[in-house]
Ligand SMILES: Nc1ncnc2c1ncn2[C@@H]1O[C@H](COP(=O)(O)OP(=O)(O)OP(=O)(O)O)[C@@H](O)[C@H]1O
Ligand SMILES: Nc1ncnc2c1ncn2[C@@H]1O[C@H](COP(=O)(O)OP(=O)(O)OP(=O)(O)O)[C@@H](O)[C@H]1O
């Protein structure tokens with residue numbers, strides 16, 4: 001479903017060369033539930049951004065369902081991201097002037113979903129992530145963990161085929177984090193949504209059927225695991 | 229050292245009333261090492277902001293060394309924050325156009341520290357938090373966990389008497405988080421710096437000599453614990 005072949009991305013800073021991605025090759029099947037872990041700075045965000053078409057590579061190929069993502073032009077790429085990929089950003093990237101509900105409905109609006117349907121779905125997902133009653137608040141009126149959950153709700157509300165989540169539980173307590181993982185599992189099991197989750201959180205890693213570890217831009221291990 | 233007496237802060241949203249702080253009373257001695265935990269939305273950030281003079285209360289008193297913080301006017305309050313309090317923000321609040329080193333030196337510059345001293349201290353603290361070699365990068369050129377560590381470095385570089393840290397390890401892997409906690413402990417043990425750390429991270433809570441739990445704006449437990 002997702003094929004990454006020999007991905008390389010290097011930054012040049014003064015006279016230093018930083019290999020953010022160093023020959024990364026990966027195969028991900030539809031319906032997988034995968035955690036991506038590794039030290040701060042190991043390349044997790046860079047890999048998610050590359051797969052999500054948000055960042056260009058220096059070399060290598062990325063295919064989603066046999067379509068070369070790295071070769072797509074702006075229009076088709078935006079289309080792919082709009083209809084097939086949900087992205088939870090490490091820094092949330094919420095729109096400050098919109099309410100929580102408007103942030104969640106934003107993508108559906110661009111997709112042409114009716115106002116009635118948008119409202120049903122946004123209210124339902126906000127309730128699922130524990131934000132019932134807060135839909136009319138703007139990000140600045142929400143706690144850090146509440147903002148994070150709005151970012152998650154936005155990414156999954158239209159049930160994309162692929163969810164790329166960058167540290168989605170960083171600011172959540174254990175109960176909220178567990179609820180979120182149950183929600184992800186439900187989408188994965190019942191709707192065949194593929195999850196690739198970058199995380200430092202041990203609680204999250206326990207849900208993964210496969211754990212990919214990175215270090216210094218490389219994949220240093222890639223193992224199946226039995227969920228507890 | 230820090231006295232909080234019956235702190236109340238309420239937000240009104242439409243016809244809903246949110247008690248962010250609901251009669252919080254606390255005593256914190258100089259040199260304490262305290263963790264503040266609780267569910268997302270329980271009031272941790274609101275409490276830290278109140279103590280740091282960043283947010284006004286509806287009622288209640290806050291004294292730092294017998295000085296009423298909640299009564300200070302803008303000038304003296306800014307002075308207190310500049311010279312005595314280091315704040316690690318949940319969203320880092322780094323200055324995007326400044327480099328990591330410039331962000332760390334910013335406060336010292338306002339304090340009137342010489343350029344030579346600023347450079348010595350900023351380079352040393354950046355090395356301590358594992359960011360050696362990255363001092364000339366701007367926040368956008370750093371990973372999430374690297375940005376978080378710049379925010380920490382900035383807060384502690386001038387060894388303030390009180391450090392208020394809002395989820396300082398949220399985006400860090402276990403090794404980086406442990407290093408940070410060792411650094412905090414060293415400052416606490418050898419320089420008598422008081423730490424009040426809001427966190428969801430079990431790894432962090434293990435270092436606390438006292439654990440304060442919040443829920444719905446209230447302190448629901450406040451216990452000493454033996455560090456492991
Ligand atoms: N401007 C605001 N208007 C309305 N409610 C607010 C506002 N700011 C904060 N709140 C609410 O106050 C409560 C406490 O927020 P606070 O940010 O202190 O929580 P927290 O414990 O830091 O949460 P987290 O762990 O998610 O960071 C939350 O329910 C939050 O939604
Ligand atoms: N614009 C840039 N210029 C230079 N180096 C960069 C730039 N952007 C990222 N990097 C570097 O690339 C490496 C990988 O970064 P990335 O954000 O992918 O790490 P990460 O695994 O997501 O880390 P974290 O867990 O802290 O979020 C890091 O060393 C980072 O400093």
Ligand SMILES: [Mg+2]
Nearest residue numbers: 045090371372
């Ligand atoms: Mg990252």
Ligand SMILES: [Mg+2]
Nearest residue numbers: 143144273318
């Ligand atoms: Mg908070």
